[in-house]
Ligand SMILES: [Zn+2]
């Protein structure tokens with residue numbers, strides 16, 4: 102699936118194209134994701150895992166207890182917010198801040214337990230660090246270990262909520278950032294793409310929903326620039342800075358913001 106703006110619309114064959122409701126986005130389906138494709142071993146592994154955790158999550162109503170619910174909720178904060186958003190995304194992918202190694206490794210370990218398969222090109226530097234090599238080689242064992250620990254502490258309902266519900270919830274929030282935030286919302290910056298600021302994804306995804314802000318200033322540790330753009334991950338980063346743990350925190354300057362603003366003229370400010 103590729104995205105295109107309405108102005109591209111006329112030049113292509115219109116039969117394959119659809120407009121997404123309540124948006125300006127027109128999509129062209131370029132290939133079928135399920136049928137008539139070559140399934141590699143890695144694809145099958147990922148698909149099997151996806152089916153497995155979704156099936157596990159389906160037991161949620163039958164395995165519900167308040168304790169299990171809170172395990173899932175706190176687990177979302179630790180593995181989704183500290184793990185994926187703060188450490189995988191803002192720290193490792195974009196180098197938006199620095200943390201002491203013991204804290205970086207702890208947060209990244211939480212991220213491992215969110216089971217998000219992120220093969221990124223911009224993390225080459227991690228391959229020289231023993232910790233990351235070890236995690237990469239033993240990845241699935243940490244997930245099995247987490248599942249076993251939950252089972253030992255609270256039985257099947259802890260596994261359903263602490264693994265199934267938590268992981269599936271975080272997957273769909275992450276997918277929302279990469280789909281919803283390229284379709285619905287507002288643009289504040291000249292990014293020449295479809296990225297959008299979307300308030301409800303901003304809340305659910307710990308600040309990642311301010312995605313037009315992020316596309317404009319990828320290096321920024323702060324995604325919600327206005328006081329009303331709720332960015333919980335940023336509040337955590339500010340707290341870590343206040344207690345002396347987070348340093349080298351990058352945010353855009355006023356001049357950088359002015360250059361990217363949709364009100365500024367591209368002719369006057371060229372880099
Ligand atoms: Zn994006």
Ligand SMILES: [Zn+2]
Pocket residue numbers: 190194195315319
């Ligand atoms: Zn990013």
